[in-house]
Amino acid sequence: MSGSIVTLVLKAVTLAMGVAVVVLSVLNRLDPNTGLILLGIGLTSGGIALLRRQGG
Numbered sequence: 001m002s003g004s005i006v007t008l009v010l011k012a013v014t015l016a017m018g019v020a021v022v023v024l025s026v027l028n029r030l031d032p033n034t035g036l037i038l039l040g041i042g043l044t045s046g047g048i049a050l051l052r053r054q055g056g
Contacts, residue, residue: 003052007049007052010045010049011046013041014046014049017039017045018042021038021039021042
């Protein structure tokens with residue numbers, strides 16, 4: 001049960017980081033370096049979620 005919650009949170013972080021970068025970019029409120037960091041956090045969360053699903 002708790003494993004599925006962790007996976008859900010990791011997927012939510014992945015989605016949230018992507019949406020945040022898009023919205024902040026449209027509003028011209030995002031520094032490129034910050035955008036890369038946010039996308040990196042999202043990509044890492046997505047990768048961990050995929051590894052958990054595959055049992056790796």
